[in-house]
Amino acid sequence: MQIKHENNVKTTVSSGVAETLLQEGWKKMDLHVHSSCSYDVPPAKTMHPAVLFEKAKAQGLDFVTFTDHDTVKAYELLGWDKEGLVPGVEISIKDSENVGHTLHVNVFELDSEEFEELESIANEEQNFKSFIRYLRTHNLPHIYNHPFWFAIGDRPNLRTVPELIKQFPVIEYNIQDLTEKNLITAALARKYGKGLAATTDSHTGGMGAVYTLAKGDSFREYFDNIKNGRSYMVVEGGSLRxxxxxxxxxxxxxxxxxxxxxxxxxxxxxxxxxxxxxxxxxxxxxxxxxxxxxxxxxxxxxxxxxxxxxxxxxxxxxxxxxxxxxxxxxxx
Known part of the structure; x- marks a missing residue:
């Protein structure tokens, strides 16, 4: 492969260095976590959003989000304004004409009305351009999840992925995906000047096993620093583990x-x-x-x-x- 993965830019740090940064005021967050509100998570009591929220805070996560699949039920259960909780959702959109395969997009700091409007665009219009335009117009933080993951039954249009990466402020480094895919994703993100966020995408309560560090007194400041490359990922362990x-x-x-x-x-x-x-x-x-x-x-x-x-x-x-x-x- 011709792309140089690191591009001489340090994007990861060890957990030891991370502890030092946290003591200096950096913030720690896992930006992709599922609860029992997701259709594909077993309805165990330990996966209830309230249980997971307390677990996340006990693990030292400064901001907590639940990005369940196409639902914001977690916030109906916990409250939209709960301190330390960042409303989020993972929205699926398949634009057969402009993309060809299904995309998963994490959206943050939205309210119930914005969620319904985004779901309408994704399910009825099925138009990626309208979808991304809405996110930008409403100034909603968003992430392109696992760019080289494809839904069962989809025919991946690989040539669109680099073009799609250009449309997002932050790209996901998903620890459950192959290391090779993540390295290619990271190389493309750096090539196009996009932020990188390490996530667990956990469906079992394993949030925080990997995470992203950035400064910020608010989630918006934290996210903006990731978007602008002023952040680090902690991804020790490898995908297999x-x-x-x-x-x-x-x-x-x-x-x-x-x-x-x-x-x-x-x-x-x-x-x-x-x-x-x-x-x-x-x-x-x-x-x-x-x-x-x-x-x-x-x-x-x-x-x-x-x-x-x-x-x-x-x-x-x-x-x-x-x-x-x-x-x-x-x-x-």
Whole structure:
């Protein structure tokens, strides 16, 4: 690959350096976190926004957000003006004409009316240009999430990704994605002068395992510093380790779901074989037999801790890397 990843700009620091910066007044935040309000998160009590908010504050996150999929229910439960809480949402938009595949965009500091208007643009107009114009007109902080992630069934239009990156102030470095994808994303962000934010994208309560540091007495000041490159990412551990931990926590959540809560959703880890096996054993009938349920959970936890499911997922994504590199070279 021809792009120089680091461009002589230091964008990451160790957790030790981060502690020093925090003592000097820098702020710490994980900008992509899901709660039980997301359709694809198991409805466990530990994933309720109120529980996660207290957990995030205990972990030293200065600003807390829940970017659930196409819903702001977390703020209806917690309150829109709760101190330390930044309203956010992850909105899906598929513009078949101008883009070709689904984008995920995190939007912050919006209210319920703005959310409804953005959802209308995304679902009815399905027009990315109108969507991004609305964000700019309303001065809403926003992030392009995992640019090289593509929804199942989509046909990725790789050539549009560099052009899309140009349209956003901040680009996501998603620790659950392949390191190679993140390095390409980071290189493109630096090439076009965009900010970078490290996130967990956790669906299991693992917020803060990686995070972004920037100064700012308010979230807006904090975000503006990221946008202008005055920030650092703390991403120790690597994708395999973080994804393995996420999958292990996922198993525990699926097997401990409240029996009284029903939801028409397919909880997925994106590892198809692993999903099929979990869905076979983690069901209402099995949960009627606590001993069998416990044994099944122990087996899947052992399996996930082995790192094999995470490795299987990452290997399945490898085929995209060479295609991405060719497109990036064409546009570099």
């Amino acid at each position: 973080h994804l393995t931990k996420e999958l292990n926590a996922w198993v525990e959540l699926v097997f401990s779901m409240d029996r009284n809560v029903r939801r028409e959703a397919d909880f997925t880890t994106n590892v198809k074989t692993f999903d099929r096996l979990i869905n076979l054993f983690a069901n209402e009938r099995i949960r009627e037999f606590p001993r069998i349920n416990g044994l099944a959970m122990s087996f899947f936890q052992y399996f996930s801790r082995s790192g094999l499911p995470a490795y299987m997922y990452m290997r399945s994504e490898k085929s995209l890397i060479s295609r991405i590199e060719k497109v990036v070279n064409l546009t570099a």
